[in-house]
Amino acid sequence: MHYLLKTEPDKYSFDDLLRDGETLWDGIKNPQALITLRNMKPGESCIIYHSNIGKSAVGVARILSVSTDPNDPKTPLVRLKADKRLKREKPLAEIREAGVFAGSVMFRQFRLSVVPLTQEQFDWLVHG
Numbered sequence: 001m002h003y004l005l006k007t008e009p010d011k012y013s014f015d016d017l018l019r020d021g022e023t024l025w026d027g028i029k030n031p032q033a034l035i036t037l038r039n040m041k042p043g044e045s046c047i048i049y050h051s052n053i054g055k056s057a058v059g060v061a062r063i064l065s066v067s068t069d070p071n072d073p074k075t076p077l078v079r080l081k082a083d084k085r086l087k088r089e090k091p092l093a094e095i096r097e098a099g100v101f102a103g104s105v106m107f108r109q110f111r112l113s114v115v116p117l118t119q120e121q122f123d124w125l126v127h128g
Contacts, residue, residue, distance in 0.1 A: 002118075004106065005046050009052075009054055014058045014082075022081040028114060033113050036116055042065055045061070047059070055092040056091045058085065063080060064079040064080065066079075095125075101121060101124075
C-alpha cells in the first residue's frame with residue numbers, strides 16, 4: 001500500500017527529511033489518520049505533500065518501522081526514511097483534476113493528514 005502524508009513545510013519540509021535522512025512521523029491526532037498509520041508496514045512508500053505553503057506533492061519516503069508508543073498505545077510511532085524528490089512537483093490543482101483521484105478521500109476529507117493511495121494514484125504522482 002502507499003500513502004500521502006501532509007506536512008507544513010515551514011514546520012517540517014521534505015528538504016528537512018532529506019537533510020535528516022529519517023524521522024519519526026508524529027503530531028497526528030485525527031482518529032482516522034491514526035488508524036491509517038497503525039496499518040502501515042515497513043517498506044511501503046509515502047508521498048510527502050506540502051500543505052498550506054506550496055500545496056504540492058514533492059517527494060517520496062519509505063516506512064522503516066511502525067511501533068507502539070509505550071506511553072500511549074493508541075499512537076503509532078512511524079519512522080520514515082527519505083527516498084527521492086519527485087522529478088516534478090505535483091500541485092494540488094493538478095492532482096484535483098487527475099482522473100485517478102476522482103472520489104479520493106483526499107478531497108472528501110480535505111483536512112486528513114494521512115491518506116491511503118491506490119497504486120494508480122501513487123504511480124501518477126511519481127511518474128505522471
